[in-house]
Amino acid sequence: MTNPVLSVQGLTTEFVTPGGVVKAVNDVSWDLYPGETLGVVGESGSGKSVTAMSILGLVPSPPGRIVAGEILFEGRDLLKMSAKELRKLRGSDIGMIFQDPMTSLNPVLTVGAQITETLRLHNGDLSRAQARTRAIELLALVGVPNPEGRYDQYPHEHSGGMRQRAMIAMAIANDPKVLIADEPTTALDVTIQAQVLEVLKTAQERTNAATVLITHDLGVIAEHADRVVVMYGGKVVEVADVRSIFSAPRHPYTLGLMSSLPRLDVDLHRLDPIPGSPPNLVDLPEGCSFRPRCRVTRGREVCRTTVPPLYDTGPGKGAACHFSEEVPAEMVTVSREMGARLGSGA
Structure with missing residues (x-):
């Protein structure tokens, strides 16, 4: 190589x-x-x-x-x-x-x-x-x-x-x-x-x-x-080829970035922003710094106590999330929620 x-x-x-x-x-x-x-x-x-x-x-x-x-x-x-x-x-x-x-x-x-x-x-x-x-x-x-x-x-x-x-x-x-x-x-x-x-x-x-x-x-x-x-909070949270980042993100923060984008293929009435604010770099939260804004953590203890390393998610890919394998399914859920809001005219 x-x-x-x-x-x-x-x-x-x-x-x-x-x-x-x-x-x-x-x-x-x-x-x-x-x-x-x-x-x-x-x-x-x-x-x-x-x-x-x-x-x-x-x-x-x-x-x-x-x-x-x-x-x-x-x-x-x-x-x-x-x-x-x-x-x-x-x-x-x-x-x-x-x-x-x-x-x-x-x-x-x-x-x-x-x-x-x-x-x-x-x-x-x-x-x-x-x-x-x-x-x-x-x-x-x-x-x-x-x-x-x-x-x-x-x-x-x-x-x-x-x-x-x-x-x-x-x-x-x-x-x-x-x-x-x-x-x-x-x-x-x-x-x-x-x-x-x-x-x-x-x-x-x-x-x-x-x-x-x-x-x-x-x-x-x-x-x-x-x-x-x-990058998030001074750290690398995901690395991958550009196609994978957009089609199959493996970190909840990357998923949040994708979900907050305006789209041309659907007529969205409201964007889906990431809740909360970036962390205080003087006093980072214990465990995963993205935990307070994360929709995948669901209050699990490992997210509160352990800083996630950059786990290998494939050749040349990595994600700093303890539950990165759950993110693709969460992406489907986000798409369904966006579709439901669109259908209801919210």
Whole structure:
């Protein structure tokens, strides 16, 4: 089997706050393989973005600290690298697309200058003229109209969609082996979202980069991911191929996410949200952290007392639920309840 290009093993990242220690990422493990798109999905506060920041060495310290785990890039542990080694890796072998380009781009430098800086930082023999030509080619590649003119403009002179395209151009400038996209379509309207995601797909195909796509949008996951990691309360609760995640989820939280989606095949009058709220990461509940919101637990003691490991649910699949085998039947029940509400006009 192909070795993963990026492997996160037992990663735990905490933040020290006046209210206590926030366990933002709690013993997270997953692998990313060459050429694939791994979707990381979950509610706000589930640990998706902090995982990405931990990989890149961008967790602010203090208050953040990585207290356990390994992050292996082609067999090298990023957590053991010096700051200088990490800076060399970022922007070359690992590219990052942040969720808010307006705060990620330098407002006092032109977009072109920022792309050429990325190019020359990792290619010392590249002249300014060569870097400019390459930057214009990259802007054209990601669909920026009039790339020669846009090259000399500042970020505030670009629309949100154009700024995000410029961020993608910077991320792929040095043909990275891994591309991390953290909520790349946040605050963009639906039409621009689709265009940006298509640009991202084209960029990935051009560089053959393995991609980590972080989002809370299950529609984006269904369209673009090969495999999916579902996070809840700082932990991985399910991992499977994208088809299995949507057709046969094995964790009650994943089932809840599926059930709360609007559907085009039926005329639903009311969505079916997950009851309750995400857990307090300073004071996680005993046992399974999803237990207070779970429709499968039914008050069973093991859910109250024992944190579920990621049980093997099939080749390349896992679910952190003591009763994952009951979830498919529960999915049928949810579908029947939705049908009954539809029939009654509720």
